[in-house]
Amino acid sequence: MQSGPASSSKPHLRVLLCAPRGFCAGVVRAIDAVEQALALYGQPVYVRHEIVHNKYVVEGLKKKGAIFVEHLDEVPAGNAPVIFSAHGVPKSVPEAAAARNMFAIDATCPLVTKVHREAQVHFKKGREILLIGHARHPEVIGTMGQLPEGAVTLIETAEDARTIVPRNPDNLAYVTQTTLSLDDTAEMVEILRQRFPGMAAPHKEDICYATTNRQEAVKKVAPKVDAMVVVGAPNSSNSQRLREAAERAGCSLSVLLQRAADIDWNSFSAITSLGVTAGASAPEVLVEEILDAFAERFTLDVETVTAAEEDVFFPLPRALRPDAAE
Incomplete structure (x- = not known):
């Protein structure tokens, strides 16, 4: 493959950028919950399980003072906030927190x-x-x-x-x-x-708007490109489903990447078109990082393909609203 500092020496790559992609309202709310708890109550703030399934996000929150645990018995006695992740928890978890008089904050996606x-x-x-x-x-x-x-x-x-x-x-x-x-x-x-014809169904589909919209965008893009990159974590369900959706829609080379360092360049050596999306827990900075890595090797022509407009917003848990610590 040609390479070099001059853009003319790089092969051309058409990039179709899926929209919407990346953070959904539930993920934004959960991350904001940890950051607001740190701002209102100071360090440490404990978080039961990864607040969202993205290593980059979790590591960033750790640097700000969040401590991630898998079990409440890892949290020492005291009045530090304990936040439940966006994925939700069994009833036994808030019950156990209440039994220990913990300051529990539920960041479960609505x-x-x-x-x-x-x-x-x-x-x-x-x-x-x-x-x-x-x-x-x-x-x-x-x-x-x-x-x-x-x-x-x-x-x-x-x-x-x-x-x-x-x-x-x-x-x-x-x-x-x-x-x-x-x-x-x-x-x-x-x-x-x-x-079971009489089976009761949800009043409104349970698969969330963000999952639906991101999969629909992938279905529009995947048949038009040689390869698809899904930015997201291996343990992120919605990210894995995006990769599968791309394969089913006709893109045989569909990969899930956490960071630019994970790119296997041999796989992309012969492509002329690329689709890019991100799971609902993947920040846009990682999409930009991966696009920058491709731009070092290709001359990019980026076009956005939109499947839906999103304006959903979820307010923070009550204990984290601006007047909570007054």
């Missing part, structure tokens, strides 16, 4: 909280609940943990949907993780609806 409330309503109505999602993901653990053990059955695959044997097939409801593949989820829901 759209995840919506799913929790739906599950609770279905349970009160005596329905068996099917949760479409990924085992061991913190959001799924949190949703299942809203109700007694056995009240929620996890559906991970279309095969699960075909073979699940409910206790009462005539009294079912389903909810979903907010960061799933639109296509996978639609397939599983359709299988379940055909098997």
Whole structure:
């Protein structure tokens, strides 16, 4: 591949930049919650689990004084704030925090909280609940943990949907993780609806607006490019779903990257077009870092492809609003 300081010596690369991409309102709220807690109450601020699934974000907050833990028993006695991550937590976590008189702040995304409330309503109505999602993901653990053990059955695959044997097939409801593949989820829901026509559904789809919009943008871009880069973390569900969406839409070279240092340049040596997006927990600075890395090797022609306009805003938890510490 040609290279050199002069732009004329670099191969041309058409870049289609997906919009929207990157931070969603729930992620902005969660990060702002940690920063505002530090501003109002000082160091340290404890955060249970990664506030969002992005190493760059977490490391930046650590430098500002946030301490990340996986379990509340790692938090020493005192009045330092303890923040629950955007993914949500089982009911047992705030109960344990209350038992220790902790200053707990819930930064769960409001759209995840919506799913929790739906599950609770279905349970009160005596329905068996099917949760479409990924085992061991913190959001799924949190949703299942809203109700007694056995009240929620996890559906991970279309095969699960075909073979699940409910206790009462005539009294079912389903909810979903907010960061799933639109296509996978639609397939599983359709299988379940055909098997259980009376199954209660969410009043509004549980997959959040940000997941939907980012996947739709990828579907517009992926068929038009030789390769797709998704900026995001390996443990970010919505980022993984974006990579899969690009592959399904016809882009055979679709990679998930955390930083520019992760780029395998051999994979991109022959491309003339590139799609770029970012998961909902990936900051724009990392998108710019990766574009800068490509600009060192290619002459970029960047075009934005927009699937939707976003203006969603979620206010901070009450304990973090400007007059909270007065």
